[in-house]
Ligand SMILES: Nc1ncnc2c1ncn2[C@@H]1O[C@H](COP(=O)(O)OP(=O)(O)O)[C@@H](O)[C@H]1O
């Protein structure tokens with residue numbers, strides 16, 4: 452442990468003050484609630500910035516997986532206050548790029564050949580940063596390829612990185628490391644999976660094959676012969692990321708079509724395959740020239756256990772809130788309520804979760820939903836903000852929520868945000 456990084460207590464304390472409350476209503480909803488924590492006014496905004504800088508400073512001293520955690524927090528602009536967002540999103544660029552000689556070395560070691568012995572051309576510099584690697588562009592004849600190369604040592608550092616992150620996270624979220632463990636364990640296993648490009652290749656090929664008949668999606672072809680644990684080769688997808696595409700003023704019809712493709716892609720995976728691309732980050736979608744939704748990056752995939760699926764999606768049922776349903780027992784099963792809760796706590800948390808379900812589950816209870824409705828998103832943030840300030844939440848030392856919900860909630864929050872950015876109205880009905 453000689454490399455252990457010392458983070459000044461005062462910084463952790465300030466970071467703690469800032470982030471602490473939200474997590475309590477389910478590790479699941481962490482990101483979501485943290486948005487509104489200190490949105491009280493102008494001074495608050497400055498305070499946000501200072502604190503975000505402190506947190507950023509602390510986290511940026513950490514390597515690989517801590518950066519990944521920071522990125523996870525910064526996933527979309529609406530969930531964190533702006534100062535946080537701008538700070539955290541920088542974390543993607545914090546890893547220094549691999550030099551060309553190191554890239555060549557990686558190729559030689561694992562494939563026995565240099566890039567130029569395999570491809571007709573290969574960019575010396577990376578054309579895109581990846582979270583734990585970098586992406587080069589290559590060509591074979593006229594076929595453009597994307598070549599993702601992983602930084603060395605990432606896989607080995609995860610467990611030791613997370614040992615450092617654990618106590619910080621526990622202090623930030625004011626729950627014991629014991630309670631936090633199931634969530635950290637879930638994140639850790641996902642991070643470890645993400646470092647295995649063989650697994651990513653396998654999942655990419657499997658899931659894209661199963662999803663190929665969905666409307667208006669495009670997937671790259673993958674090349675197993677040139678891929679291995681640390682190198683992943685696929686077709687390059689030409690096009691624009693969503694933000695860039697939106698600047699071309701696409702019609703409502705086009706936005707709805709892309710939004711529908713996005714919704715259907717997630718709906719099909721979650722409800723039919725029960726295996727889902729759990730990283731709806733804007734970087735992972737490319738809108739092609741012919742207005743299809745290109746989808747990449749199956750590095751983070753959540754396999755949804757059947758029993759969790761059955762419990763979780765009961766929450767989206769039409770009759771869930773009409774009084775006939777035994778919500779209390781479902782909340783117990785999902786870990787929203789604890790056996791140690793007093794009657795008062797039970798009532799309190801039942802009401803909060805009921806409200807969240809009504810709000811967040813709304814798109815599931817109608818045939819079509821307009822994700823361009825900023826009023827809806829405002830309401831979500833207002834509830835989050837209000838809840839995060841409640842003393843019952845601040846003082847609760849219980850982590851609530853099922854660990855399997857972590858990536859499923861993250862997926863839905865990401866999806867909702869992408870659809871909001873697209874200003875898309877989609878058919879969400881499952882009838
Ligand atoms: N096949 C591809 N076609 C076009 N761009 C790509 C392709 N693969 C990766 N990229 C670019 O590289 C970035 C990082 O790749 P990605 O697979 O998402 O890495 P990570 O797993 O680290 O998120 C993407 O956001 C995208 O801009």
Ligand SMILES: [Mg+2]
Pocket residue numbers: 732734735748
């Ligand atoms: Mg990505």
